[in-house]
Structure formats: C-alpha cells, structure tokens
Amino acid sequence: MTSMNDIAKLAGVSKATVSLALADHPRISEETKAKIRTIAQQLGYMQRPSSAKSDVAEPRRKAGISIGVLYVGGNQSFAQGFFRDTLMGICGEGARNHAHVVVIGMHASGEDTDTDDLYGKVMESGVEGIIVISSTPKLYGFDRLVERDFPMVFVGNRRLADRDHALHSVSSDNYDGGVMATEHLLGLGHRKLAVVVGRRPLTWETDRLNGFFSALRAAGIAAGEEAVVRVTNSYDPEESGWKQLEQMGATAVFATNSLLGHMTLRHSRNIGKSVPEELSLIVFDDTAFFPLENPPVTVVKQDMESLGTLSAKMLLDLIDNPGQPARQVLISASLAERASCAPPAQVDISK
Numbered sequence: 649m650t651s652m653n654d655i656a657k658l659a660g661v662s663k664a665t666v667s668l669a670l671a672d673h674p675r676i677s678e679e680t681k682a683k684i685r686t687i688a689q690q691l692g693y694m695q696r697p698s699s700a701k702s703d704v705a706e707p708r709r710k711a712g713i714s715i716g717v718l719y720v721g722g723n724q725s726f727a728q729g730f731f732r733d734t735l736m737g738i739c740g741e742g743a744r745n746h747a748h749v750v751v752i753g754m755h756a757s758g759e760d761t762d763t764d765d766l767y768g769k770v771m772e773s774g775v776e777g778i779i780v781i782s783s784t785p786k787l788y789g790f791d792r793l794v795e796r797d798f799p800m801v802f803v804g805n806r807r808l809a810d811r812d813h814a815l816h817s818v819s820s821d822n823y824d825g826g827v828m829a830t831e832h833l834l835g836l837g838h839r840k841l842a843v844v845v846g847r848r849p850l851t852w853e854t855d856r857l858n859g860f861f862s863a864l865r866a867a868g869i870a871a872g873e874e875a876v877v878r879v880t881n882s883y884d885p886e887e888s889g890w891k892q893l894e895q896m897g898a899t900a901v902f903a904t905n906s907l908l909g910h911m912t913l914r915h916s917r918n919i920g921k922s923v924p925e926e927l928s929l930i931v932f933d934d935t936a937f938f939p940l941e942n943p944p945v946t947v948v949k950q951d952m953e954s955l956g957t958l959s960a961k962m963l964l965d966l967i968d969n970p971g972q973p974a975r976q977v978l979i980s981a982s983l984a985e986r987a988s989c990a991p992p993a994q995v996d997i998s999k
C-alpha cells in the first residue's frame with residue numbers, strides 16, 4: 649500500500665511537506681502541491697476522508713495550554729533574522745490551536761551552561777513543552793529535561809553534549825540547498841566555481857558545503873579543497889582566503905551564509921570585479937538587504953516561518969501523544985533568482 653513516505657521519496661521532500669500539500673496548506677507553493685498530487689495519483693495513493701485522523705493535526709480545542717520557545721545563545725544577527733521569522737510561525741500555529749507562547753531566554757550555550765538554571769527557568773515558566781532555537785549546533789544543560797522526558801522540539805540540526813540522544817527536530821534541508829545553489833551556477837554554464845565558508849563552519853554550513861561538492865561530482869567536475877575559500881566573520885581584504893579567491897580565477901561563487909555573501913559582494917567591489925558580468929554570486933539565506941543591492945542578490949531561501957509552524961505542530965502532538973520515537977523533518981529551501989548570476993564571460997577574468 650502506498651504511503652506518504654513513498655510520495656515524499658519520489659518528490660524529494662519531507663513527509664510533512666507531502667501531508668501539508670495534500671491538505672492544500674497555504675504555506676506550500678502551488679508548484680510543489682501540483683508535483684506531489686501528480687505523484688500521489690500515479691502511485692494510486694488514497695487520502696483518508698476528512699473525518700478520519702490525518703497526518704496534519706487539526707486545531708486543538710483545549711484552551712489555556714502554554715508552550716515555550718527557548719532561545720539559547722547570544723548571536724544577535726541570528727536572533728534578528730532566523731529567530732524572529734521562526735517565532736512568527738510558532739506564534740501563528742499557537743494561536744490556531746489556542747496555545748499561549750512563552751519566550752524563555754538563556755544567554756549561554758557553552759559548557760558552563762547551568763543545568764539547574766536552564767531546568768528551573770523552563771519549569772518556572774509553566775509551559776508543557778519547549779521549542780529550542782539555538783545559534784550553536786551543540787547544546788549543554790538539557791540533562792534534567794531529558795531525564796524527565798519533557799516534550800522538546802529542536803529547530804535545526806542540533807545535538808546534546810555528552811548524549812547520544814535522538815531529538816525531535818525540524819530543519820531546513822541544508823544539503824539540498826547547497827546542491828540547488830551549485831546546480832543553478834552550473835546551469836548557467838559555470839565550470840570554475842568557488843565556495844566561501846567560515847574558518848570553523850557550523851554543522852549546517854558543512855551540509856551546504858557537502859551539497860556543493862555533490863553537485864560538482866554529479867556534473868563530472870573534479871574539485872577539492874582548492875575550491876574552498878575559508879575566511880573569518882570579520883572582513884579583512886588582506887586575509888589569505890580573499891587573496892586565494894582573487895587568484896583562483898573562479899567565475900562564480902557560492903557563499904554558505906548571508907554574512908559571507910555580504911562580504912563576498914563587498915570584496916568583489918574592492919578588487920574591481922563586476923557582479924554578475926565578471927563574477928556570479930549566489931548566497932544561502934536571504935536578508936532584507938539582498939533584494940536592494942546593486943545588483944539584487946540571488947539566494948537560496950529557508951522557509952523560516954514554516955520551520956516555526958511545523959515545530960509547533962510537532963510539539964503540540966508530542967504533548968498530546970507522549971512517548972513517540974524521535975522524528976526529524978526536513979523542509980526544502982527555494983531559489984530566489986535575482987540579478988547577481990549570469991553566464992560566464994568568454995574571456996579570462998582573473999586579475
């Protein structure tokens with residue numbers, strides 16, 4: 649019998665996306681809905697009648713429940729973008745289910761995180777479960793919550809320090825986003841590509857980097873560490889990574905986060921390379937400024953609001969139905985094509 653998992657595998661999306669698409673959820677694009685419905689029809693998938701229990705939870709009727717949003721970390725730029733937009737999705741889903749949303753802040757994410765302090769803050773808040781949003785991939789201080797089997801959903805690919813513990817999580821598909829960005833550049837005819845990453849890339853940035861190399865291999869292009877430009881998060885035009893980019897003769901660059909994208913654009917201007925005439929640029933993650941740049945920057949976008957929406961759905965389901973095995977849901981990224989990418993010039997543009 650055909651399942652949603654079968655449809656998800658063929659469509660290249662998560663089961664949650666299939667479920668939302670078949671329910672005609674407004675957060676799923678019409679193109680994705682059409683693709684999923686076509687596959688479902690081809691496989692002979694039969695949707696349950698609306699009166700039956702579905703994979704997409706109906707709005708809760710229980711009023712007065714409280715769910716927490718625990719922000720762990722101190723990255724201000726992360727909080728302004730990712731946290732804000734994800735919180736919008738959480739609050740929207742909470743309102744639809746008559747749930748109060750309580751924000752709990754912890755300005756700590758390292759080994760010195762006080763387990764009792766974190767546990768105490770969560771318990772004192774009176775929430776029945778928490779959604780954890782963190783600017784770091786490795787989290788400390790959750791031992792007592794884990795031992796209590798307290799309902800928790802993590803936004804993004806996170807792990808708990810010193811515990812081999814499967815987590816309920818909702819994440820962007822960073823690997824696929826890296827593939828998508830690279831395939832866009834390859835489709836324009838670029839064959840000499842560079843990827844800009846931090847000197848100590850985070851887990852999700854490494855996933856994007858792996859997607860970059862996977863797309864190159866699929867295109868028959870051999871590339872290794874020589875294609876990787878490693879820089880710090882503070883722009884210095886004399887840094888070795890930027891000098892490497894100048895010398896390698898790349899016609900296109902994939903920046904693995906928005907800050908690196910801004911720095912790549914700035915560096916191209918500093919050395920007199922025109923975007924996209926001499927250097928194409930695509931960035932993972934959008935900002936309010938990328939559409940306003942000259943040229944507007946092409947990006948791979950995370951659906952941050954859907955991250956929040958599905959995290960809240962998962963948490964409410966965990967509260968209602970405890971003891972479920974850990975689930976990891978991936979949300980596809982999307983391409984926002986603007987004006988910073990073009991076919992490569994037919995001349996040697998190295999400076």
